[in-house]
Amino acid sequence: PQAYVALDEIPLNANGKTDRKRLPSPEGDEQEGSAGSIAPRTATEERIADIWTELLGVRVGVEDSFFHSGGNSILAIRLISRIQEEFDIDFKVRTVFEGPTVARLAVATENAIRAEIAALSPAELTSSQELAKEFTA
Structure with missing residues (x-):
C-alpha cells in the first residue's frame, strides 16, 4: 500500500460488509497528486x-x-x-x-x-x- 489511514472502526453497510463509500481518502494520495502536477x-x-x-x-x-x-x-x-x-x-x-x-x-x-x-x-x-x-x- 502507498498509504495507511488509522481508523477507530471500519464503516459497515447494512449487510455488515465494509462500506467503501464512507472510507476516508488517504492523505498520501493528495500529496502524490500535488507532486505529480509539477511540470518539468x-x-x-x-x-x-x-x-x-x-x-x-x-x-x-x-x-x-x-x-x-x-x-x-x-x-x-x-x-x-x-x-x-x-x-x-x-x-x-x-x-x-x-x-x-x-x-x-x-x-x-x-x-x-x-x-x-x-x-x-x-x-x-x-x-x-x-x-x-x-x-x-
Whole structure:
C-alpha cells in the first residue's frame, strides 16, 4: 500500500460488509497528486520526462517516483540506456535507484555533463569550442 489511514472502526453497510463509500481518502494520495502536477522546469527535466512517458506510457511530474509510476529494474536499465544515448554520458543504473525522480535524474545528468567537460584537456576544450562556433555561425 502507498498509504495507511488509522481508523477507530471500519464503516459497515447494512449487510455488515465494509462500506467503501464512507472510507476516508488517504492523505498520501493528495500529496502524490500535488507532486505529480509539477511540470518539468528545465530542458533536461523535459527530455527525461519524455523518455519516462515513452517507457512507462504515463505522463509524470518531476517529483514522481519512477518505481511508483510503474517502473521496475528492467525498465530502469532501459531508462539509463536512453539517458546515456540522449545526453552522450556514462551513467550507472544505481543512479535511478538512488534518485528515482525526474528532478534528481536531471541533476545527476547535468552533473555528469559538467564532470565530462571538466575532464577535457585544454586542447580538447578549445577544439570543442571551435566546433561549437561553426555550428552556431
